[in-house]
Amino acid sequence: MCGRFAADLDYSGLAQKYGARQAPGLPKPSWNISPGSAIALVAQDRHGQRHLHTARWNLVPSWSDSDQMAYPTHNARVESALTKRTYADSARSQRAIIPASGYYEWTPDHQPYYFQAPDGHTLSIAGLYSWWRARPGQPWLLTATILTTQATPKAARVHDRMPLLITDENLDSWLDPGMEGKEILPKAVEPGRHASETLTMHPVAPLKGDGPELTEDIALDQRVKKI
Numbered sequence: 420m421c422g423r424f425a426a427d428l429d430y431s432g433l434a435q436k437y438g439a440r441q442a443p444g445l446p447k448p449s450w451n452i453s454p455g456s457a458i459a460l461v462a463q464d465r466h467g468q469r470h471l472h473t474a475r476w477n478l479v480p481s482w483s484d485s486d487q488m489a490y491p492t493h494n495a496r497v498e499s500a501l502t503k504r505t506y507a508d509s510a511r512s513q514r515a516i517i518p519a520s521g522y523y524e525w526t527p528d529h530q531p532y533y534f535q536a537p538d539g540h541t542l543s544i545a546g547l548y549s550w551w552r553a554r555p556g557q558p559w560l561l562t563a564t565i566l567t568t569q570a571t572p573k574a575a576r577v578h579d580r581m582p583l584l585i586t587d588e589n590l591d592s593w594l595d596p597g598m599e600g601k602e603i604l605p606k607a608v609e610p611g612r613h614a615s616e617t618l619t620m621h622p623v624a625p626l627k628g629d630g631p632e633l634t635e636d637i638a639l640d641q642r643v644k645k646i
Contacts (some may be wrong), residue, residue: 421494421544421565421582423626424522425450425533425634426460428541430471433518437590438459439469446473449518450633451626454493460563461516462548463594474515478564479551480505484550486560495547497583497608499565501600506564511545511600514593517546517565521634523626524578532577533634534620542618543590545583545607556564568608571616584611607614 427448434441439461446457453476460474478492479485492505500510519536536542545566546567552559568583585593589610592603621636 420582421522421524422454422566423531424544424565424582425451425520426459426518427520427631428518432457433459433461433541434471435515436532436590437469437471440469442470442472444473445471449629450631451629454491456576459518460546460561461594462513463596469594472561474548474561474563476563476565478506478547478549479560479562480508480549481551483551486553486562492564494567495564495578496580497545499569500547500566501604506547509549509564510604511571512598513548513597514547514596514600514603515548515563516590516594517544518542519544519561519582522582523623524574524581524620526577530625530639531623533616533623534543534574534581535634537617537619540621542582543585543587545585545593545611551615552602565622568612569610574615574618574620579618581615584608584614586610586614604630 448598456474457478458476461467500506521533525531546563550559550564566583567580569577570581574581589607592598622639624637
């Protein structure tokens with residue numbers, strides 16, 4: 420799973436990297452993003468234009484009567500996204516990238532670890548999006564979920580699930596709404612897991628408040644060593 424992540428992003432650089440049109444009002448930097456928060460998302464429309472836009476981190480399918488789901492929708496398993504009613508429409512053709520500086524996972528005894536790229540570059544996390552509105556004539560709400568996959572052996576020392584990363588090689592296919600989800604989702608898993616093996620991780624203090632200090636390495640006692 421992924422219940423918290425950090426995003427201190429250079430939006431102009433990201434717009435260039437993804438070839439996306441940057442929307443106004445993108446979220447401010449945060450190192451403690453929780454479900455329900457505003458996040459940045461990259462998606463491609465059916466005309467081939469990519470957009471860097473703000474979304475709410477909790478997917479609401481278009482058929483829902485309310486924008487408040489009765490169950491958590493900030494994560495979706497890549498293995499079942501195409502068959503779960505909540506995510507199926509999005510998995511078929513509404514895939515996205517959720518850029519992040521890094522993410523947190525917790526051990527069974529509630530010790531948080533921070534995962535990031537060794538060179539500090541932005542992670543391209545696999546996401547799904549959905550547009551929702553209460554009724555015709557009302558404004559549209561863009562919502563999103565993070566796709567997770569089985570953790571690699573190293574990451575599994577902390578948690579058995581992890582966000583799925585999208586590699587540069589799979590980026591175009593992933594964002595292309597004309598590419599069927601049943602084709603691209605299975606192809607994205609192994610490259611994404613391989614990319615995750617390059618990430619570093621270290622223990623951090625319990626997440627309270629916000630700020631870059633939340634991602635700082637802390638010294639644990641001798642029972643738990645830095646991985």
